[in-house]
Amino acid sequence: MDRLVVKVGTSTLTAGETTLATDRLDALVHQIVALRRSGRKVVLVTSGAIVTGANRLGLQRAPRSIPERQALAAVGQAILMHEYERRFTASGVEVAQILLTADDLADRRRYRHAQDAFRVLLRRGVVPIVNENDTVAIDEIKIGDNDTLSALVACMLDVDLLCILSDVAGLYTHDPHRNPDAQLIRVVDDAEGEARRYATGAGSPQGVGGMVTKLHAARIATAAGITAVVADGADPDVLLRLARGELVGTLFRPAREPLRARQRWLAFAARPRGHIVIDDGARTALLEQRRSLLLAGIVDVQGQFEVGDLVVVNDGSGEQVAVGLAGYSSGELRRLIGQRGGAVVPGGRTRHEAVHRDNLVVLAGNGR
Secondary structure, three states: OOEEEEEEOHHHHEOOOOOEOHHHHHHHHHHHHHHHHOOOEEEEEEOOHHHHHHHHOOOOOOOOOHHHHHHHHHHHHHHHHHHHHHHHHHOOOOEEEEEEOHHHHHOHHHHHHHHHHHHHHHHOOOEEEEEEOOOOOOHHHOOOOHHHHHHHHHHHHOOOEEEEEEOOOOOEOOOOOOOOOOOEOOEEOOHHHHHHHHHOOOOOHHHHOOHHHHHHHHHHHHHOOOEEEEEEOOOOOHHHHHHOOOOOOEEEOOOOOOOOHHHHHHHHHOOOOEEEEEOHHHHHHHHHHOOOEEHHHEEEEEEOOOOOOEEEEEOOOOOEEEEEEOOOOHHHHHHHOOOOOOEEEOOOEEEOEEEOHHHEEEOOOOOO
16 A cells, blocks of 8 residues: 545534534544655545635634635645644644645646646655635535545546545445444455445434445446545544555445546546437447447437547437547438448548547446
C-alpha cells in the first residue's frame, strides 16, 4: 500500500449539525502525517465545507436551497482548508487545495492536466486535499457526492487503495440501527453485485443516503483494479491499522481484469451525450465475444451526439451494457438503424461498426 486516497465525510468530521469535531480532525491529520513519514503518498478527499460555512455564519443547520449552500461552501472551504493547513504544517507537511467538478474530469485534456498536477504534488511530498467545487457545481456539472469523487481520483492516479471513512464500521447484512442481528461483512468479492442488492432494497437501507454511494465508489475503484475499504472514521487509528495489514471495516477486492487507464476515463469520468439501444444478439456479441457494436444490432437511438462523443449502450430492458465513442452521429445512426449491409464511408469502403471495439468499454461487472 504505497499510494492511497482517503475520503472523509461530513458526518465523520462534525459533532452535531455544524460543528467540526476537532479531535477527529486531529486524529486524521496525525495518521496521514505518519503514513507520509513511512514513505506512502496520500491524497485526502474531504467533505465539510458547507457545514463549516454554516457554523461560521452562526446557522444552527445548513439550509437546503442551492444558492445558500453554494455560498456557505465558499465561506466554509477557506476555513476548512485553514484547519487542515495549520495541522499539517505544524508537522512539517505541506498541503494543496484541488477543487474539481464533473466537467473537469469529463474533458480529457483537463483530466490529464489535473492528473499531472496531482503527480507533481505527490512527487514533492505535498498532500493534495480535494473537494468538489460546490460553489459553481450546478446539476449539469456536479459529481454529486465525494464518495464518487474519491473513486474517480483514485482511478486517475492508479492508487493501491481507496479508503472511505464513514460513520458506520462498514457494510452490514442489514441496517445495524434497526436489526441487532446485523453482521459486518468483512470481504466483498463483487462490488457490482452488492450495489445491485442494495439498489433493489435488500440489505441495509442506511445506505440510501450513504452506503449506496459508497458501494458505487467501491464498484468504480475495484473495476480499475484498486482495493477499496469502507471503515469507521471515528477509529483514531483506522488508517494506521490498514497500513499494518489489518482487516478493518469492509474490504472490496479488485477486479481480476481491471480496466486500463483510457477505459477508466471512458467508463466513469467522461460524460455521455446519448444512448444507443441494442437487440439481444448485439448484447451477446458485446458481453460474450467482446466484438464491436454493429449497425445491424441497433434498435433505437436517443439524444443528440456527434462522431467521437461518448454514448451509453443499453439493452432492451434499459440495463447499461457498455459505453463507447460513437462512430456515427445520432442523425446518421437513425437513418442506418438495423442496416446489415453497412454504410459507405469516404473512400468507397463499407463500415459496419457503430462503435468500434477499441473505443468500447463493456460495463457488465464494472458498473457506471
